[in-house]
Amino acid sequence: MQPAITVHNPAEIDFDRPGKSIYEVAFHYDGTWGNALVPLAVINGTAGAGPGVACFGGTHGNEYEGQVAVWRLMHELDPAQICGRVILMPRLNTPACISGTRESGRDGVNMNRAFPGNPKGTLTYRIAHFVTTHILPLVDVVLDIHAAGSGMQFALCSSFHLVADAQQYQQMKTVASLFDTPFVFIYSSAMASGLLTDQAEAMGKVTIGGEFGHSAGILRQGVQHAYHGIQNVLRHYRMLPGATIKIDPSRTTPPRLVSATSLESYIPAPISGYFEPVLDVGAAVRQGELVGRLYDFERVGDPPLAVSAPRNGYILLQPFQAPLRKGDTMLVVAEEVGD
Numbered sequence: 607m608q609p610a611i612t613v614h615n616p617a618e619i620d621f622d623r624p625g626k627s628i629y630e631v632a633f634h635y636d637g638t639w640g641n642a643l644v645p646l647a648v649i650n651g652t653a654g655a656g657p658g659v660a661c662f663g664g665t666h667g668n669e670y671e672g673q674v675a676v677w678r679l680m681h682e683l684d685p686a687q688i689c690g691r692v693i694l695m696p697r698l699n700t701p702a703c704i705s706g707t708r709e710s711g712r713d714g715v716n717m718n719r720a721f722p723g724n725p726k727g728t729l730t731y732r733i734a735h736f737v738t739t740h741i742l743p744l745v746d747v748v749l750d751i752h753a754a755g756s757g758m759q760f761a762l763c764s765s766f767h768l769v770a771d772a773q774q775y776q777q778m779k780t781v782a783s784l785f786d787t788p789f790v791f792i793y794s795s796a797m798a799s800g801l802l803t804d805q806a807e808a809m810g811k812v813t814i815g816g817e818f819g820h821s822a823g824i825l826r827q828g829v830q831h832a833y834h835g836i837q838n839v840l841r842h843y844r845m846l847p848g849a850t851i852k853i854d855p856s857r858t859t860p861p862r863l864v865s866a867t868s869l870e871s872y873i874p875a876p877i878s879g880y881f882e883p884v885l886d887v888g889a890a891v892r893q894g895e896l897v898g899r900l901y902d903f904e905r906v907g908d909p910p911l912a913v914s915a916p917r918n919g920y921i922l923l924q925p926f927q928a929p930l931r932k933g934d935t936m937l938v939v940a941e942e943v944g945d
């Protein structure tokens with residue numbers, strides 16, 4: 607065990623100290639005395655020079671696979687084996703993690719819409735600003751581990767945005783595949799703004815997200831892909847010794863590269879109701895194929911509404927927890943893309 611150092615001023619964090627330093631970075635509450643104490647590990651490897659990698663869990667508080675995987679690595683990674691710098695923040699939106707909610711229980715703000723942050727904003731904006739100004743400039747690679755929030759089920763995937771820079775795109779594609787999830791998902795940046803990954807991409811970082819679970823649980827396979835995937839990234843950049851590993855030996859194929867980059871691919875529920883899946887997430891579908899039935903139990907005379915695939919592809923997302931509200935994204939069918 608290593609005692610954490612509490613800092614109230616980010617200038618007190620020694621980002622260059624060799625070895626492993628574990629901090630709790632204090633951000634004062636907005637409306638009362640007290641602080642969010644945000645865990646941060648800085649590991650400066652003593653095995654040699656190398657690039658920098660930052661890894662985040664708990665950007666959304668009700669997504670736990672990243673919190674588990676990054677926390678474990680915070681304690682297990684040995685600086686004597688590492689070249690370069692690894693920065694780990696396992697519970698980035700600590701108040702949201704404490705309350706087990708997507709948004710912060712303190713100011714109601716979604717961390718993944720708060721970037722680049724604001725030094726004079728409420729708590730979540732101030733943590734985001736700390737990441738933008740103190741963490742991202744120090745690294746080359748940014749990994750943000752998500753888990754689909756509550757409600758929806760995602761096919762296990764690493765993900766990245768379609769970016770214009772060809773070299774950045776190629777690197778992101780390569781690094782995303784190191785998580786060995788069934789899918790590598792290229793997703794739309796038009797659905798939302800202010801993401802951690804938006805900010806990191808804009809700063810030119812190799813930026814990877816991903817959905818490693820669902821429904822505010824802890825999915826064994828999701829933790830495996832996150833925990834070993836992060837280490838694969840370190841091995842890929844020769845920051846950890848050894849070759850990258852196959853994480854899921856039961857699947858012989860490499861991750862399938864799929865894309866849904868236009869907003870038309872994110873289909874909103876036409877009515878509030880209860881979604882019965884006909885297929886599992888990850889299933890291959892043909893355009894027009896039945897994928898689910900939507901029930902309006904308020905209208906006893908209505909049969910369930912048939913939900914069909916808008917195009918050929920793979921079901922990346924569908925509802926899991928019932929009920930579903932009108933307008934919520936109900937279905938994403940992603941298309942396979944070639945190299």
Ligand SMILES: [Zn+2]
Pocket residue numbers: 665666669752753754755
């Ligand atoms: Zn999330």
